[in-house]
Amino acid sequence: MSVPHLSCLRFGKSYRSFNESEVKDYRDGSVKATLSQVNAGVIRRDLREIHRAKEALSKFSTRELIDISANAGKIFLNESLPLGADGHQQSAQEYLETLSSTSGLPHIMVQRNMDKIHYALTHIELILNGLTRGIDLSILDQGYGEQAGAPVCFYPTTEALGLVMPSNSPAVNSLWLPAIALKIPVIMKPGREEPWTPYRLMQAFIAAGCPKEAFGFYPTDHEGAGDILKHCGRALIFGDKSTTDLYAGDPGVQVHGPGFSKIIIGDDEIENWEKHLDVMVASISDNGGRSCVNASAVIVPKYAKEIADALGKRLGPLKPLPVDDPNAVLSGFANPQMGEWINQTLETDFAKKGAIDATAPYRDGSRLVKAEGGTYLRPTIAYCESMEHVLSNREFLCPYASVVEVKQNEMLRSIGPTLVVTAITNDQQFKNQLLSSSNVERLNIGSISTMKISWDQPHEGNMFEFLYKRRSIGMAA
Template sequence: MRRFAWSPARNTPMTGSARFVPWVPQTLLSQRESTSSMAGPLHIPVIRRGKVYRSLDVSPLVDPRDGSLVAEISIANTDLIERDARVFHSNQTNPYRLEIEECQAIAHGAADAFLEGELELYPDGPVHGPQEYRDHLCCTTGLTQAHVHTQSERLANAIRTVTESIQQQAGGAVRKQVASGLAVILPNNAPGVNGLWLPALGLGVPVAIKPGHSDPWTPLRILSAWRSAGLSDGLMSYYPSTHAGVNMLLNSWPRGLLFGDGATVQPYRSRPDVDVRGPGRSKLIFGSDTISNWSDHMDLMVSSVLYNGGRSCICASTIVVPSHGEAIAQALAERLVEVGPSDGETLAACVEPGLAKRLNQYVDEAVRNDGVTDCSSELRGSPRWVVHDGLEYLLPTVVLCRDTSQSIAQTELPFPLVSVVEVAPDQIVDWLEPGLVATVVSDDANFVAGLRQSGKISTMHQGPIPTTEIRWDSPPEGNLVDHLCSQTGS
């Protein structure tokens, strides 16, 4: 079976850079069936180094609105994962290593294919176009079309610039050794997180992807895009699995990349072969020198809280200030109270059964404690937990924490929940829990240096930069090259 090809648009003037558009031979189109025209649910298989495997053990993926079956997902058991890893890694040489120039050409084609291509859902599978991808992703994750559009653009840019990212991360060093494989354990919260494992493909490192249950679509489309652009099937494996399968992948592959909440990642934190990402606990931190101008930064706060429906680990879940906490919390609550599911763009639905109820109960219990106030409840005039068009939502909630010891002060939840906390500048470092991102709005060199040297912030922005600003060349987004390579020289 021929693969989908990419070709310069016919009859397009070749002035400037060529514009690439998806092109599929008409004979091939007539032989292949689009997922939109197929009767019944899709089947999503295991992929073993480019070879499709259909398991007898399947997991249903349903439309949360009515419970109808969207797809059946083959589940890879631990014996299969272990056997594949043993056979694959018995070969000590990696035949898939890429030179930077070769990778760059493939990456540019893959980026265009990801955004616009009529791609195979899996090798020799049905056609899955860009709109079908977006529709399926919205259906099973609760994200809006606006969320998916933004995340897709970011992913395509990450694919297109992966070689530049690798070179920046390597800092000009010569790669002496590259890992022979990477197991990637993905979450459900945001498709954009898939951009973080792309340097592995750019280095020619084989990957074994365990997708999040509600988003099997994004990693599949990324693999199909790279395949259509010429990357070897031997680099790509895809193992939907259980928690036991996650453990087997991380134990049987040379390196691991693990996303998850505190309970998920804790058993692996001490393992040097596993790069742990999560939980986020990302923060906006104001210094004493800038807090008097806090109202100038309301847009910064709103965008950092609401990005991707508040579900990303890089969304601000805590705003730390030396003073003016009550005024800031009230003003932010007034801005966020305007946000609801009816606009169809900002909030993401909770699709996991029972999740919205559990999260709502947690917040209700937290705000009953002394020193904790829900600043949004009176402004809303409605419950936090609502149903709209058959989907459950949690409305944005701003909490003022006068008691800094309350757990909700540094809690990350998958909806727009943000706590405003007053902490004296000389006590912030001791009070902080480790987090992925912090934006520090301050020009106080000593204050900024103390936070940077604390070891509690993976990525720190200085100045009015949203916590959601993506930089693929610095942690947490960009340290995968260090994880995969040992380097020498400069």
């Protein structure tokens, strides 16, 4: 069978470019699909007509779009869907295996990501309820109404949501899913190595009855990505710090970079640290350590060496397993150079005084390994003497965390901007300080994995508030 080709989607319609890129198996480099690469002018041209996409979605009520989303979720999880315009179909199992083969994610992790996306799509009403703080959804259809006895009026801030997607984890796509029910078309540059999930999601939406005009799928270059961010009015970008810093001050661009998520343990619970080891391990290593909600630091008032050693003992022996092994924890690198770069960075930083690789004694070999046909990084726990050490607040695309001793009254100041904090404490005063902290996006109080997120509470920007604004309204009786 020929290699599938994923065309660009312009208002949902396939457009095959003469320029193509290849999506390759992370192990043997075999080509799994080719991808149409379009010039930025194509995107700019389509954005001039984007009102067509908005109008197509506006013909549906929010309720109808919620139902379509739920159907799309079921189709995404279970059904065969078109893969390109040449007649290829992709079953859910084929999607899982292909995505695994190009991303390096073991099957079990792809399945978990699929389940997350399915959950999000089948619970869009719950998510919208959380995002809108419970407004009657008919208000979105007519533009105004009443909430808690007060008149409210909302208007869309944009005609399209721009997306410059990453390749690291399929579940990040769940962030844009509510946009469809909110009647905002999506214009996307997929990640170079992960076109599978957004393409399948768009096909699932279309199969469920969503107007195809709502979807723009544009594999493109830097200029094209820049134009999506610049011309969409509202856009999300994912990337490392150097990428996201470029857009940090732009109110139209929501930046999703490293999370620097952390576990902190209060004075009152530190003597019980061993009880919380499972939560620490899960927070650091679930999803291959690839998520921004993975913990990348454990901040404690004492026993940092002991905790680092215990984590090293648990995580150090972990090795790559076959992709279809249900116990697989580590993900291969789609780009082996990324693994090599991380390993080199860690080696260089460990050479600086004040940090110890707590996993090394338990690892029986090097961190960077070639196994199962691919390149892997085995977990790394860094004991750091202080938050001054460069490794104390780093994030890598693998199971990595530092363990650092910091006095409780200095913890909140020292952690810096943090996406998720799991704070293990019963100290009411410390809890109050945590609740009033401004540098934490999501706060778990108690022994909860940093990976656990609530779909009805946005942990990284509120999509409704990003796509809609409230205005004052008066209407003659």
